Structures are given as C-alpha cells and as structure tokens.
Amino acid sequence: MSVSFRSHGKLLLTGEYAVLDGAEALALPTRFGQTLTVEEGDTPGLAWKSLDHEGRVWFEAHFEDSEFDKNSGHPSGKDTRSILLGLLREALRVNPEFRSKISGRRALSRLEFPREWGLGSSSTLISNLAQWAGADPYVLLWNAFGGSGYDIACARADGPLTYRVQNQVPVAEPVLFDPPFKDHLYFVYLNRKQNSREAISAYKKNGAKQEGFLQRVTEITRAVARCSAQDEFNALLKEHESLLAGALQMQPVQEQLFPDFKGVVKSLGAWGGDFVLASGKGDIPAYFRNKGLDTILPYRDMIL
CATH class of the missing domain: 3.30.70.890 (GHMP kinase, C-terminal domain)
Structure with a gap:
C-alpha cells in the first residue's frame, strides 16, 4: 500500500520582500511541482530517495528509527540529510502520531522542474511532508527556514492568489487573475x-x-x-x-x-x-x- 502527495511550485509577481512586513502580494502557483510517494519498505527506519526532473537520483539516505528519538540530539550541518532530518523531526514534534507512518517505509520524492529554477524545491517538499505527517506546513516552513509562507500557499492552491501575513497569521485568497494579454x-x-x-x-x-x-x-x-x-x-x-x-x-x-x-x-x-x-x-x-x-x-x- 502506498500514498502519494503533490504540491505546486511558485512565483511571486508582486510584493517581493515587502510581503515579509505585511504587504499584500500576488502569487502564482506553477504547473510544475513535486510529488512524494511513500510505500512499505523491507527494512526498519526510513529509506529516502530524491529524483530530479529527468528521473536521476540527486539525493539518497537511510534514517534509523533511533534518529527520530527526542533525545537523539539536534541535526548538525547544512547538508541535505541534516535539513531533511530536521524537517522530519519537526513534523514529529507537531504531530507525534506521525512516528507510526515513518518506520519501515520507503519515500520517493520527484521534482518536475530543474532544481536551479527556484520554483520551490524546498516549499513543495515541505508541503508534501506536511500532508504526509498531518502537520501544519506553515509551522514546518517557519521553524525550518523562515520566510513569508507565500510559497506554501501556492503549493496547495488551484490558481493565482493574493497573500499577506496578518498578525502572524497567513491569509491567502484566490483571485481571478487571467489577463487577456x-x-x-x-x-x-x-x-x-x-x-x-x-x-x-x-x-x-x-x-x-x-x-x-x-x-x-x-x-x-x-x-x-x-x-x-x-x-x-x-x-x-x-x-x-x-x-x-x-x-x-x-x-x-x-x-x-x-x-x-x-x-x-x-x-x-x-x-x-x-x-x-x-x-x-x-x-x-x-x-x-x-x-x-x-x-x-x-x-x-x-x-x-
């Protein structure tokens, strides 16, 4: 049995930088995104593999069950493995019941756009992880990387939206932005x-x-x-x-x-x-x- 999740990439048409201070921004979800498929594995722990837009493996790791324990220390370093482990631990902190979904699983993440394009390889991953974990994606984003959160809003949207942060609460509203030109x-x-x-x-x-x-x-x-x-x-x-x-x-x-x-x-x-x-x-x-x-x-x- 497997489960799959998909999130859209993002572009910010207006409001860049100013959205950090509460200005309203116009955000555009892209047709390109990232998928995450999780299925039963054949070993303890979590086996993770990330593919680029051409299907090539660009990251692969195995996480032991003990690495998710509360007393196992904080992930060190800024390498991909440490960042991903930090995200998984944060998801567990937000929803401890997520633990039962990790052990003995294989996870496969697939990008639909070149990583260097900057369309949201991190935000789409966070959105997919949050769906899998039953966690708040904005909490995962802000605790891991910071930022305004407009990219998370785009990840779950069906079309263009306005976005602002009001009293530390994200406010995303769909708009009928479909220019005739x-x-x-x-x-x-x-x-x-x-x-x-x-x-x-x-x-x-x-x-x-x-x-x-x-x-x-x-x-x-x-x-x-x-x-x-x-x-x-x-x-x-x-x-x-x-x-x-x-x-x-x-x-x-x-x-x-x-x-x-x-x-x-x-x-x-x-x-x-x-x-x-x-x-x-x-x-x-x-x-x-x-x-x-x-x-x-x-x-x-x-x-x-």
Whole structure:
C-alpha cells in the first residue's frame, strides 16, 4: 500500500520582500511541482530517495528509527540529510502520531522542474511532508527556514492568489487573475543566482523607512490582480520595480540587462536571479534568444 502527495511550485509577481512586513502580494502557483510517494519498505527506519526532473537520483539516505528519538540530539550541518532530518523531526514534534507512518517505509520524492529554477524545491517538499505527517506546513516552513509562507500557499492552491501575513497569521485568497494579454507574457530564466539574504538585509535597512511603501505595494498588487489592459499592467509593474529599486538600493533588472526591450521586464522573487517576467509585443522569445537566454516559457505553460 502506498500514498502519494503533490504540491505546486511558485512565483511571486508582486510584493517581493515587502510581503515579509505585511504587504499584500500576488502569487502564482506553477504547473510544475513535486510529488512524494511513500510505500512499505523491507527494512526498519526510513529509506529516502530524491529524483530530479529527468528521473536521476540527486539525493539518497537511510534514517534509523533511533534518529527520530527526542533525545537523539539536534541535526548538525547544512547538508541535505541534516535539513531533511530536521524537517522530519519537526513534523514529529507537531504531530507525534506521525512516528507510526515513518518506520519501515520507503519515500520517493520527484521534482518536475530543474532544481536551479527556484520554483520551490524546498516549499513543495515541505508541503508534501506536511500532508504526509498531518502537520501544519506553515509551522514546518517557519521553524525550518523562515520566510513569508507565500510559497506554501501556492503549493496547495488551484490558481493565482493574493497573500499577506496578518498578525502572524497567513491569509491567502484566490483571485481571478487571467489577463487577456497573457499570450504576450513570458517567463525567462536568467541563470544568475542572487543572494537573497543580502537583498533582504538591504531591504530591511531601506524599505521600511520609505513612507507609504507597504501601502503602495499593496495597492499595486490589487490593481495588477484586476488589470485587463497590458499598457496599464506594464505601467504598474514598472512602478513596482522602481519602488523595490529604492528599497533594495539595486538597479532594476531591465535597466541592467535589457534596456532596449520594448515593454517591461520585471524581477520575480529574489531580485536579479532565477526568472523574470517579460511583458511586451512582437517576438519576445527571439529577443531573449538573441541575448543568449534559451529558457523562455509562455505564461500559459508556466502558470496554473
């Protein structure tokens, strides 16, 4: 007998960084996600295997039953095994009855997107673990990694949503965000890793000091969510980029890399890394291929 779970990946269209301080953000669950299948094993303990999007094993471990005991010490190190063991122990702390579901099991986790894309390999894993354990996924996330939790909201959502944290409680509300111009929207992978911690540090120094910053981000989020005209959509995204540029003391990605693009290029999530959203007219894929970028996904292929 086996059980299976699946969670969606995530992209944050508006509200990056500001969502940490209570601003409302527009979040987009992706068609790509991660699955977790658990079945009876033939040895004590938990045998774990993780596959990448091409079916290759990228992580494998075996956990003895004794490693889940309360007095077995805290997992040390930041390697994948220690992080996963910490998550499993936290799930046991939240729901001690989970113990009976771990021993003598084999778990197989499968990613549906390249790990480097930044669509939520950790958040989809946490969401799947929480479903298996009968635990609160937000508790697992915040105790393990921190963050706003919008990625957990996306993992369980059926479509776009607005997300905020109000009095330390996550509030996710579905929205009918289905822009009529979505055939002119593309997600482009920059293949540049951005240090999120440095950007968050810069935001904490500058963002909170801007009068009306959080309120304006929320207003832009709500306007984008109901937007039906691409020119208005582009103007809102451009203003959002300008606001974040001031908060992060960073140059917007379009000014850095794509100043000649006819439309708007907006950073998503960690500024300067992973994916950007391109909104414009004409042959957008050709423009970015000419820039040496070849991972270009139409909106309808990426977003639920």
